[in-house]
Structures are given as structure tokens and as C-alpha cells.
Amino acid sequence: xxxxxxxxxxxxxxxxxxxxxxxxxxxxxxxxxxxxxxxxxxxxxxxxxxxxxxxxxxxxxxxxxxxxxxxxxxxxxxxxxxxxxxxxxxxxxxxxxxxxxxxxxxxxxxxxxxxxxxxxxxxxxxxxxxxxxxxxxxxxxxxxxxxxxxxxxxxxxxxxxxxxxxxxxxxxxxxxxxxxxxxxxxxxxxxxxxxxxxxxxxxxxxxxxxxxxxxxxxxxxxxxxxxxxxxxxxxxxxxxxxxxxxxxxxxxxxxxxxxxxxxxxxxxxxxxxxxxxxxxxxxxxxxxxxxxxxxxxxxx
Amino acid sequence: xxxxxxxxxxxxxxxxxxxxxxxxxxxxxxxxxxxxxxxxxxxxxxxxxxxxxxxxxxxxxxxxxxxxxxxxxxxxxxxxxxxxxxxxxxxxxxxxxxxxxxxxxxxxxxxxxxxxxxxxxxxxxxxxxxxxxxxxxxxxxxxxxxxxxxxxxxxxxxxxxxxxxxxxxxxxxxxxxxxxxxxxxxxxxxxxxxxxxxxxxxxxxxxxxxxxxxxxxxxxxxxxxxxxxxxxxxxxxxxxxxxxxxxxxxxxxxxxxxxxxxxxxxxxxxxxxxxxxxxxxxxxxxxxxxxxxxxxxxxx
Numbered sequence: 001x002x003x004x005x006x007x008x009x010x011x012x013x014x015x016x017x018x019x020x021x022x023x024x025x026x027x028x029x030x031x032x033x034x035x036x037x038x039x040x041x042x043x044x045x046x047x048x049x050x051x052x053x054x055x056x057x058x059x060x061x062x063x064x065x066x067x068x069x070x071x072x073x074x075x076x077x078x079x080x081x082x083x084x085x086x087x088x089x090x091x092x093x094x095x096x097x098x099x100x101x102x103x104x105x106x107x108x109x110x111x112x113x114x115x116x117x118x119x120x121x122x123x124x125x126x127x128x129x130x131x132x133x134x135x136x137x138x139x140x141x142x143x144x145x146x147x148x149x150x151x152x153x154x155x156x157x158x159x160x161x162x163x164x165x166x167x168x169x170x171x172x173x174x175x176x177x178x179x180x181x182x183x184x185x186x187x188x189x190x191x192x193x194x195x196x197x198x199x200x201x202x203x204x205x206x207x208x209x210x211x212x213x214x215x216x217x218x219x220x221x222x223x224x225x226x227x228x229x230x231x232x233x234x235x236x237x238x239x240x241x242x243x244x245x246x247x248x249x250x251x252x253x254x255x256x257x258x259x260x261x262x263x264x265x266x267x268x269x270x271x272x273x274x275x276x277x278x279x280x281x282x283x284x285x286x287x288x289x290x291x292x293x294x295x296x297x298x299x300x
Numbered sequence: 301x302x303x304x305x306x307x308x309x310x311x312x313x314x315x316x317x318x319x320x321x322x323x324x325x326x327x328x329x330x331x332x333x334x335x336x337x338x339x340x341x342x343x344x345x346x347x348x349x350x351x352x353x354x355x356x357x358x359x360x361x362x363x364x365x366x367x368x369x370x371x372x373x374x375x376x377x378x379x380x381x382x383x384x385x386x387x388x389x390x391x392x393x394x395x396x397x398x399x400x401x402x403x404x405x406x407x408x409x410x411x412x413x414x415x416x417x418x419x420x421x422x423x424x425x426x427x428x429x430x431x432x433x434x435x436x437x438x439x440x441x442x443x444x445x446x447x448x449x450x451x452x453x454x455x456x457x458x459x460x461x462x463x464x465x466x467x468x469x470x471x472x473x474x475x476x477x478x479x480x481x482x483x484x485x486x487x488x489x490x491x492x493x494x495x496x497x498x499x500x501x502x503x504x505x506x507x508x509x510x511x512x513x514x515x516x517x518x519x520x521x522x523x524x525x526x527x528x529x530x531x532x533x534x535x536x537x538x539x540x541x542x543x544x545x546x547x548x549x550x551x552x553x554x555x556x557x558x559x560x561x562x563x564x565x566x567x568x569x570x571x572x573x574x575x576x577x578x579x580x581x582x583x584x585x586x587x588x589x590x591x592x593x594x595x596x597x598x599x600x
Contacts, residue, residue, distance in 0.1 A: 218520035258600050
């Protein structure tokens with residue numbers, strides 16, 4: 001089943017202990033779409049300015065990603081982010097951010113995408129996320145991401161969104177901010193009371209936690225000895241997880257666990273290079289092999 | 301097979317967000333011995349002063365712990381530690397520490413214990429740890445813990461110890477300090493080059509990592525919604541792990557993984573109460589049940 005994603009598309013400048021890259025392709029929707037496309041057909045919705053680099057439009061060449069929802073807006077500039085991991089590979093410091101086109105009206109959801117059953121709303125203003133959910137005809141699984149900014153400034157709107165989605169994906173700091181609970185299990189349970197059927201808390205190098213009424217799963221990150229650039233790891237994780245779920249059609253405990261593990265493995269490729277480099281160098285066979293190795297390393 | 305442990309025995313004062321407890325029983329060897337005794341007979345070696353509280357000598361009543369190596373030294377005072385987790389449940393701040401008897405000569409290893417096959421050298425001066433190893437007749441598995449202080453001040457002696465033990469257990473900060481590698485997989489591989497056949501890196505609430513020439517295992521912590529006092533979690537983890545190994549007699553990959561999971565589960569009881577309270581309220585059946593639940597939550 002096709003998987004719809006809406007989110008940011010951007011031009012990044014990234015510094016890590018392994019070097020600096022200027023004007024590379026980034027954005028939550030880009031990482032998510034690339035990661036998900038190892039598993040399922042993807043429908044991408046997003047907006048860039050007319051300054052968007054040529055290679056951005058070829059990033060999905062040969063992949064099953066429908067980019068007809070990618071708007072190039074005349075007179076606007078593409079979202080730009082400059083981040084540094086020089087001090088700490090686990091936490092980005094934003095050096096500079098220019099919202100540009102992201103501060104304008106959002107990308108239009110094409111009519112042809114309204115029948116999407118699997119939907120990921122990458123991080124953006126919760127009012128825009130609500131609008132997207134409202135337009136969908138009969139979604140089967142809607143999962144959203146969010147961030148500190150919206151938790152702090154748009155708590156009420158975020159609360160409304162949470163009543164209309166099935167799952168929320170967020171990182172540990174955001175979960176603590178949203179619930180004011182330090183213990184992540186407690187925080188996750190509080191998120192469930194806000195509406196979602198399940199919540200996935202991403203802990204970066206420490207893996208992830210999934211809590212629903214039925215299950216509590218914990219997974220470590222894939223033990224990587226080569227972390228070059230963690231940008232996009234969380235979005236790639238979500239892409240791998242949702243991409244796998246979109247191929248399954250069920251949400252049994254076993255299916256969800258396998259999906260979390262696929263997300264974990266896909267993210268391990270993302271962090272091995274700058275931008276999409278790590279994902280571009282792998283394929284579904286390698287992902288499956290690493291998934292089996294991960295499963296093996298975990299089972300006892 | 302009996303499992304020998306030498307390490308600190310102390311009187312703790314502990315503050316956490318859940319309260320303060322004065323003069324409670326603590327020390328690495330105490331937590332380790334209690335945790336290990338769910339699995340195997342334990343031989344305890346340690347030294348206290350004549351001020352040691354009465355209940356310290358009854359803590360192992362009814363358990364298979366041979367305390368004939370517990371010396372009560374005349375004219376000396378027991379080791380005391382006052383720690384606070386009020387700011388951060390994951391990191392103890394030492395408010396006060398009085399080494400007292402621990403600054404004197406170490407406890408004597410009883411002759412009857414020299415045939416021990418399974419040995420855990422809890423954190424102490426690496427020269428004392430070397431002496432212990434030197435006296436053992438034919439140990440099958442010797443594992444040591446260490447700490448920042450010895451890494452910083454006794455690196456050469458610690459290096460000698462590492463050539464004579466099978467395994468090293470340490471936390472993530474200590475592993476980074478010892479190897480000057482930030483990535484924990486790289487750090488673990490560097491530790492192996494120093495001598496041990498395997499290294500276990502404890503990451504507190506984020507679980508653990510085991511690396512040997514043969515295997516790399518990662519395990520999250522047990523998802524606990526009730527962390528009252530994390531003191532002794534690392535020693536309980538080591539006790540559960542070594543206790544289980546002492547009953548198995550082999551070190552196959554599967555056995556080691558199961559042992560790490562038992563360590564993880566036993567530690568989850570320790571953190572649920574102050575001092576030994578959490579361990580005292582559980583039994584082997586509960587531990588086995590939780591181990592199976594953990595295995596279930598992890599497997600996919």
C-alpha cells in the first residue's frame with residue numbers, strides 16, 4: 001500500500017567531527033521518503049523554493065516515490081538548516097535556520113493522494129497536521145512527529161491533533177517536555193491518555209521505546225562503530241518503521257516489533273554518511289541481512 | 301559452582317527524589333552477593349569496622365552466602381558513602397565519602413576460597429585486584445569492575461590487571477575515559493586489545509553492551525516505571541550475570557546473552573527500592589517470570 005508523507009524538504013549545512021558539508025539535501029520528508037521506499041511505494045508532499053538545487057529533483061530517480069505532491073513555489077526560498085554535531089554527535093546544535101517557504105502556506109495535498117491509508121505527518125505546525133488529517137478519506141494508520149517548539153507554543157493545537165492520530169513518534173526530551181514526566185514509561189503512558197493508540201519514543205544512540213495499551217517494547221540502537229552524521233536518523237527510523245507496516249496490513253505485536261527493528265536498521269545506514277549518502281549506498285537485501293543480524297544479536 | 305566476590309561493604313546515606321535514607325546497608329560486594337545468590341552459592345570477602353551495624357551481619361540470613369571472608373576489623377571504621385540523585389536519577393552526586401577501613405589493608409582471602417572457579421573483583425585499587433587474582437588456584441572466569449579514579453591515577457597497574465582477567469565490567473563514562481574513544485563499540489574493541497576476552501559496558505537506564513572477539517550484544521534496560529534508588533544497580537547487574545554464568549559452566553554466545561538478561565532483570569528489582577529493599581522483596585521465581593517477559597518484549 002502506498003505510504004503518504006508530508007514534511008520538510010531542505011538544504012542543510014552540517015558539521016560533524018568528520019567534516020563539514022555545505023548545501024546538502026535534507027529535511028524530514030526526504031529522509032523519511034527515502035527510507036520508506038525500501039519497503040513500500042511512497043507519496044511525497046512538500047514545498048521548496050525556486051532556488052532548490054537540481055539534484056533534489058533527482059534524488060528519488062529509480063525509486064518508487066511519487067513526487068507529484070512536491071511543489072516548487074515561485075518567488076520563495078527553500079528551507080535551510082545549518083547544524084553542528086562537533087561537540088556532541090548525539091545532539092545537534094542549530095547554528096542557523098531559515099524557515100523560508102516553510103513559514104508560508106503549506107504544500108497542497110493532491111487529490112490523488114487523499115485515499116492514502118498509511119500516512120506520516122513529519123514535524124510541522126500542528127494546525128497544518130490537523131488540516132492534513134482532516135482531508136484524508138479513510139486512513140488506516142496516521143502517525144505524526146512533533147518537536148519542542150510546538151509542545152511549548154501550540155500545546156492546545158497539538159492536543160487536538162493527538163485525538164485524531166493513531167501514533168505519535170517523538171524523542172525522549174520531547175516526551176518529557178510534553179508530559180512533564182522524567183521516567184519515559186510514565187511519559188509514554190501519559191501520551192496514550194492524550195489520544196494516540198501507541199507512542200514511539202526515540203532515544204538516539206540508545207534506541208527506542210514503544211508503548212501501547214497492549215505492549216511495551218524496548219529496542220537498543222543497532223551497534224554502530226561508524227557514526228558520521230546523525231542528521232535524519234529519526235526520520236529514517238520512522239520511514240523504515242512505517243514503510244514496513246504499510247506492507248503488512250496488520251498491527252499485531254509481532255508486526256510492530258519487526259517494524260521497529262526495520263526502522264532501527266535503516267537509521268543505522270543513514271548515520272554512516274552525510275545526507276542521503278548512507279541510504280544511497282544500501283539496498284533492501286543489505287537491510288534484510290542487517291535486520292537478521294540485529295535480531296540475532298538481540299535474541300536470547 | 302560457588303562464586304567468589306570481593307569488594308566494598310558500606311553504610312550509605314542516599315537521597316533521591318523519593319526521599320532520604322540514613323545509614324542503610326550498601327557497598328558493591330553486598331549488592332553483588334545478594335543478586336548473585338538468587339542463582340549460585342556465593343563466597344563474600346570484605347572488611348568492615350567495628351561500628352558495622354548489627355543488621356549487616358544478618359542481611360544474608362537464609363541465603364546461600366558464605367560470609368566467613370567478612371572481616372570485622374578492631375579499631376577501624378566502616379566505609380561510608382553519602383550520595384544524592386535528587387537532581388538526576390541517572391547520576392549519583394557524592395555528597396561525602398569516608399573510605400575508613402577501605403583505605404587500610406584489604407580483606408584476607410580465606411584459604412578455603414582459593415579454589416573458587418568464578419570470581420568477581422568489584423571495584424577497588426587494581427593492585428589489590430591483582431593480588432587477589434594471583435592467589436587463586438585455577439580460576440575459570442575472573443571478571444573485574446573498576447572506576448574513574450583508578451583509570452586516571454593507576455592506569456599502569458590497571459593495565460597489568462587487564463592482562464590477567466577474562467572480563468571487564470565498567471560503565472560508559474569509564475570506558476570512554478579508559479580508551480579515549482567516544483563511540484562505545486570502538487571503546488569496547490580497544491578494551492579487548494588490553495587483555496580481557498570480553499567487556500561489558502553498563503549504560504544505566506540505557507542498558508548494556510557486551511563485546512568479545514566473537515560477539516557484539518546490546519540489551520536495553522528493563523522498562524521500569526518505578527525507579528526509587530539506582531544505587532547498586534550496576535553491582536546487582538554484575539551479580540545476576542555472574543551468578544547465572546556460575547551455574548552454566550559454559551560461555552557460549554547464547555549463555556552469555558541469557559546471563560546479561562538475568563543481570564538486567566535483577567538490577568530492575570534493585571532500583572525499585574532503597575538499599576536491598578527491592579532485592580529482598582523478590583525471589584527466583586519472580587526473576588524468572590520477569591526474565592521471560594523481558595525476552596518476550598525483546599524478541600521479534
